[in-house]
Amino acid sequence: MSTEKGSKTAWQSQFTNPNQRLGSLLLSPRLADLTITFPGHHHSLKAHRLVLAMSSPVFEAMLYGPLAEPGPEVSLQGDPPEAFNWLLDYMYKGSCSFVDVRRCVQVYHLASKYQMEPLIILCSGYLRSQLTATNLPEMYDTAVLLEDSMLLHRCAQVVGHSPRAVLTSPHLGRLTRPALTHLLTHPLHIASEVTLFNAIVTWGEAQGMVDKELREVILDFLPMVRFLSMSTDEFVEHVMPSGVLTLLEASSILMNIKAVKDIPLPPLCNLVREARLSYDAQLLRKIVLATTHNFPKTKKHARGSIFVHGNQEQLLVTNLKSAGTLQVGKIECKALNPSTGSALVSIKDSQGNLIGSTSTDGPLAEFSAPVAISGDVYSVTVAMEGHWPRGDLGDFLATEDEVRLSGRMAYTEGRSGSLILHFWAFN
Structure with missing residues (x-):
């Protein structure tokens, strides 16, 4: 109409x-x-x-x-x-x-x-x-309050990977008391208990403390702190100046840190002496290092490799730089395939000094103890007898959450992602 x-x-x-x-x-x-x-x-x-x-x-x-x-x-x-x-x-x-x-x-x-x-x-x-x-x-408050299991699981992963960054977040004071309590039930793989103590103090100071002293606000959390795992210097420099403990409590804990016998501990003191940092296999993370461009497939690159005799040392990665501290546990690479015997995989610092090595007879090289790399320039070398990528190196840039790695690595005939780094990062 x-x-x-x-x-x-x-x-x-x-x-x-x-x-x-x-x-x-x-x-x-x-x-x-x-x-x-x-x-x-x-x-x-x-x-x-x-x-x-x-x-x-x-x-x-x-x-x-x-x-x-x-x-x-x-x-x-x-x-x-x-x-x-x-x-x-x-x-x-x-x-x-x-x-x-x-x-x-x-x-x-x-x-x-x-x-x-x-x-x-x-x-x-x-x-x-x-x-x-x-x-x-x-x-985190939202995840706890709304009982969002998927978000809580993702939060637990982040806390497991980056506990120090979580505890030093400028937003930590926004957590409610129940949420902070829930957060501190997670395993915290921190190198020093001072990180946890400072986080609790920072959270307490952010609560306003109207008509309350800092000790009263954070008293429920103090038993979670492993004071006995601190060094005497850490305790004197970080805990005592806070004024959270009485002089009697502080002196009693300090003497127990020094292992003086028959000195009673105050009720709020956690009895655990072990540090929290643990290189649990379940916390291993991995990142793929892949070259960022392809080389022309000329006759020179037709086979993509040469045969190395006499366990000569070859360069696998060079100019390796890390934005944070990583603890390398394993290196996985298809090129680690010795014809006889085993391959020796080594990590060296910028001066060529050896900081970690291991041997393997297959593509996975596992170090007996974590090898720390942080900021500096590192290289990874391999000594073995067998086929090895030609001398060409390709640039790579790899990121995984807060982890960022860059450098150059051995390149083989159009393949990318031929190296996987397994690591811990508790930044």
Whole structure:
């Protein structure tokens, strides 16, 4: 049916499908039958009851159920207006992107409150994809409170890999007490107990301490600190100046660190003396080193290798640089395939000094003790009899979470990813 001559085109005709028509109603007074207010905020939003009810069983009950309050206005106590605005965008348009972790955390809480299951899955996936050791405290409360097992599992991986970075995060003070308690139940592979003690103190100082002393705020966490695993210098330089322990407690613990007999320990002192750092095989990580370009397949490269006699030392990796400290446990490479005997795999520093070596008769070389590399320039050499890549070296740049490695490695006829580094990193 056509409209009268000279009349305006109906707004519905401006859109080609129902999704566009629904999206055009977002925050529009057109057909709106609901005003949403947020107590404590000078902010209100126009909405449509049916759209909210279609998106959430909680809103359906609130707006159409037997206990629904009549009237054109609904007040949402405690909901952040900006996050709810994002939520409406999702309800009307179906797909939206998050601007940052903080906004996603806010939306996740709203999605849980209003039982919007698809959005819950979307929020959880985004947080897992953005999780780092530094921003973990921003989302850990949410993972604990909403019992998000997948996000908690990812958090546990990050804590396992980078405990020091987590405990020194500038956002640590944002954790609630239950979340910090939950976090400290994870194995913390830290080189010094001072890291944990300083983290607890930092968290306590961030809580405001209104009418409370620091000791009172963090008292529940002090038994988790293995004071007896500290050196006397660590205890004197870091624990005593904090004022958290009384002079009697501090002197008693200090004498026990020095192994003075028959000195009673205060009740808050953890009796464990062992350091936390452990090179557990389950915490081994791996990163693939792959050359970044292909060499031309000329006649020179037709076979891709030469035959080495007499266990001559060959260069596998050179100019190896690491952005953080890694503890190398294994090197896996197809080129480690000696014709007779075994291959000797060595890691050397920038001066050519040997810092670790092992022998293998196959592609996996495992070191008896972790070999530390950090920042400097390193090389990996192999001495064996058998086929070895030709003299060409290719550049590589590899990243895995906060780990970043660069350098040059032996290249063989178009193959990439021929070396896998197995390592621990507790940065």
